[in-house]
Amino acid sequence: MFAFMLATRLSGGAMWIRENWETSQINPAGFADFTNPSRLIRCITQNQTETLAVAEEALRSGAVSLVIMQLSQPVGLTEGRRLQLAARDGDATGLAIIPEGMGSNAVETRWRCTPVFDPQTGAEDSTLQRWELIKNKSGTLDVWHVRWDKASRRFFVVPPPRK
Amino acid sequence: MFDGIKRRVVSLWFPRLASERVLRQRPIDGPFALTFKQNNANRIYCLNQAAAQQGLHPGMPYADARAFCPNLQSRTAEPEQDFRFLRALCRWATRYCPWVGTEGADGLVMDVAGSTHLFGGEPPMLADMRMHLMRAGLSVQIGCADTRGAAWALAHYDEGIAPSGDMLAALKYLPVAGLRIDEDMSIALQRLGLRSIGDLANAARAPLTRRFGPGLLLRLDQALGAQPEQISPDADPPHYAVRITLPEPIGLLADVMAGTERLLSKLCAKLKAQEMGARKLCLTLRRVDQDQQLVELRLARPLRDPKRILSLFERGLSEIDAGFGIDQLRLEATQVDAVPIQQISHVSDGREDRLDDLISRLGTRIGLENIHRFLPADSHIPERSFIIAPAAYSEPAAGWSSLNPRPLILFPPEPISASGSRPPARFRWRRMPLTTGRATGPERIAPEWWLGDENWRSGLRDYWRVETREGRRLWLFYTPQNPGWFVQGEFA
Structure with missing residues (x-):
């Protein structure tokens, strides 16, 4: 969700990299509301090393403005730093989807996104999310509650639901 | 008075071309057939x-x-290979004269006027041909005459050289089938009593045309020289390969890149002249110790811009082992596509090119077939509402629309234990206990009966969008015909 909202904000194309054993896949009919599926390219790799290599290449080229990689193992400092340098060269954003607690120290920011049940709104626009910024090299940490608006194709920051 | 050079045509017929081609590669004693x-x-x-x-x-x-x-x-016949072999023979025959064409599937025809003296006249030239072909293991029948038709008739029915001038004298006793007419016509002529070409030439022309059409007399006139007939040497299909041989072996990456650049500029000029673009390139580096190193490059779109291709070669070249040095480079475009020349306009930007280059570069690492693009498809079945196409061989398409919300992530259906046609109030999924907060649905999707899909054997599906109190929004379905609940996707 966070990835697709990010893709909405960035104008260029996006690339989604995942490993071949993964059975779940992104559904273009589902994210068509967020970003145009024709702008997205999907790469399937053999292992995490390949994923990182492909991500580095894609970030450095500048042909896509967002690179999303699905990782399953922790990323070392060297790899993280290399990705960062590549992203700076190519003026692109890299986003790694990682399992809980496997973040690298090299990253610029780390977010935790969880969907939140929202009893107030109707069923149609129940897209409430809790975005936590849990690591930020150049600022403070914070928590937002956001909601996606389908009609205007934007997300809004909303107050947290009352308990 | 000088009346020009008399045409002389040699016709070669290989009666056993296909079987002899196979036997050349693997000689067999005894009867053999394709x-x-x-x-x-x-x-x-x-x-x-x-x-x-x-x-x-x-x-x-x-x-x-x-x-x-x-x-x-026996062995199975490969007419395609036979044709390629005939083309090779055609190239070989240009050692006798420059004007060589193919005759049917098993013959060559060459216009040798003006080149026979190089071999010491016609009989030594034909003997030379025969000797070379015999050494190659091919049986051949050769005819030489003033016209193409007469040479063909001689090659097929009476090998030899017809003296220049009167063709009728040479062909008089040959059967009418020597006129390159089909079998029905030749049988019909024989039934009329016209067995030889001499008989046919003496017969009245008008009734023959009425009976057999103009084709028969055209063939006769062509054989006797009253009607002209061309020999068209077919040009070889363009060959997209260039090579460079070096006096001294090289080993540095920069040197090899410079060599490749030279080859590329030559190859791309060739591609441009033919309005083609390379899809697949193969660079062969021959080392001093006769070992060969191959670098293959597959491109995301047909290209003929040397600068762009060169930068894509960088990765492949950096991985090769030069050993004691490389002394020959050969670059071949193994697969080409048509790239018509286009008007350059001010609206196009470099964005697409950069993406294509990126796909090519990634393709060398993970394979072009692993880079995909989503294309819309017209189906209600969620798994088939899109097509996954290789990005290198497809164009992005628009037309994404869905009436009902669809999950962001799809996975193969995962069963949960529940019963009844209403979503369960509590369930476990992936070892998480979940409580239903709100359920929206059902949306009934029927299987596409015209496609036998294993996964849809369980019949109709009632899809529910279930928001759990824990936060996750799941896409559940119930199969009324085979009661059971499954989770198939997750919403944002």
């Missing part, structure tokens, strides 16, 4: 001398041939 499948029956396509002596003939059923000749060895 078979091909026609109307569900194997028939003999071409055979060697030993098989012909046993009484076999082309076109006879293979089963009969086996009965006549139990020790017959």
